Amino acid sequence: MNWITNYVRPRINSIFSRRETPENLWSKCTECGTMLFHRELSDNLNVCTNCGHHMAITPRARFTALFDNGVFTEIKVPEPLADPLKFRDQKRYPDRMKAARAQTAETEAMLVAEGEIGRTPIVAAAQDFSFMGGSMGMYVGNAIIAAAERAVQAKRPLILFSAAGGARMQEGILSLMQMPRTTVAVQMLKEAGLPYIVVLTHPTTGGVTASYAMLGDVQIAEPNALICFAGPRVIEQTIRETLPEGFQRSEYLLDHGMLDRVTHRSQMRDELISIVRMLMGETPPVKGDLPAPEPAPEPEKLEAPAEDAPADETPKEGDSA
């Protein structure tokens, strides 16, 4: 009996009701190796509190931090043909997509939204490196076109956060064709006289860099982001020499005149507000905390009348009080 209660039952319980391991609570900084508590890390916008290394941040988390009070409206992106080439390598492309969707809970590698930053209406698009390396396929192309069209329609600036390994090979030539397609989107904005700001984040490479990510009116990068056309490994194999320290990183590009600015993630929002407002000819931004925007109906307000209602229905209780 003792043996069963003390040993067998706990073992069985541990097999059937294994508690979730707290592995998600701590992340290791990929640069300095410091263990960072998830709260602390997300409060710091996924920037290491020890060494300042900028780790990946999902478009949703970025938008929540970017837009006033974290309020934004997603812009619908037209669905492209699924698997146009019937591509298959070691896995089928639809299976890779399914896995990416399950892993990220997103439909594709780019999120487009509109809202206000510092009371300035904008459209924003952000690429999701965790979704198949942020790769640019037809969906990403459609997303950028949708973002540009919405910006032109509403006369808003477009801020784009890039992060991608390049074009999506599984869509073959059609992914390559997103280079001209997204360039047309950028031209729509320019012709409408609207600012197009690119924020390059780690990593932005290949066909993405060689199209919309390099065509901004203002080019800002996050610190130490890899930004290049050909990756360092390919170059080392071609020229057979080791590349200098910091090669193809934000600061290196800034030195070589390829960027306007390198800006820390914590200052990015203020800087974007300031730049966008100047380009749009608006008054200086209001510093400090802004009151919450009015239109968003707060859940509390909705609950308030719900509390009143039963009180009205039961006047006797009220009378007795």
Place this chain on the structure above:
Amino acid sequence: MNYLDFEKPLAEIEGKAEELRAMARREEGMDVEDQAKALDKKAADMLRDLYKDLTPWRKCQIARHPDRPHCRDYIERLFTEYTPLAGDRNFADDQSIMGGLARFNDKPVVVIGHEKGHDTKTRIERNFGMARPEGYRKAVRLMDLADRFNLPVISLVDTPGAYPGKGAEERGQSEAIARSTEKCLQIGVPLVAVIIGEGGSGGAVAFATADRLAMLEHSIYSVISPEGCASILWKDAEKMREAAEALRLTAQDLNKLGVCDHIIKEPLGGAQRDKPATIEAVGKAIEGLLADIGTPSREEIVANRRRKFLDLGSKGLAA
């Protein structure tokens, strides 16, 4: 004559016929013509068989064949008064991209193309057709010139890709390509592009973004080289055959996908077996495509070209 690996049996037969004839020339009175003719026939049959159903990988090999006519050959034969214009006005003149003013059927045009070189010396000079930022900036300058003086642009695409080098990156390879693609979409004059060999990724897009894109029968256009794709997705560069298959990079597949507007037939055995005929066919195609574009207004040209690219992607391939 350079033979590709799958042409080895053909090389043997053609070699034997050649040998027989050489022997007959040395020793008078020896009649080998019958035998040689039989070998010729055998070789011709084999050539037809080999080229009947080419796998995508074999097409890649043919597209890269060193004996194929290159940009320089086309410019020499199809254009008159070719006046090369050099330099990007910033840093250098990139020899891997050639271009300038010329006459096509007596009408002035701007011609731009990748040149790979034809022997070791010229290949090095031309950097194997792999352009640096200077090359794309030269192309931008030439397209601007065409735009200002209302000249059609003809571009000949043949590159393994943009050069992956240290200096190229430092001088903004990606920005240069982006600007060149942007320029393609801005100019208010007709733009016809022909892929004459390899259309390697962004380095090709930079001036293949045209009103009409023609491809030679055995040319390729791809987002990545089959070897590169194989090493990333198969983790094995030797799987290039599978990758070439999966990428759908042949002129025939690209035509079905709506990316390539016109396929130019090559002589049996590929462009390398009959350069003049290939060049002539390309000339005819350019003529046809220019006529096809017609003479819309500058605004219409730009709007149509943008529309063409925005609409791409509605056609898929059956399994």
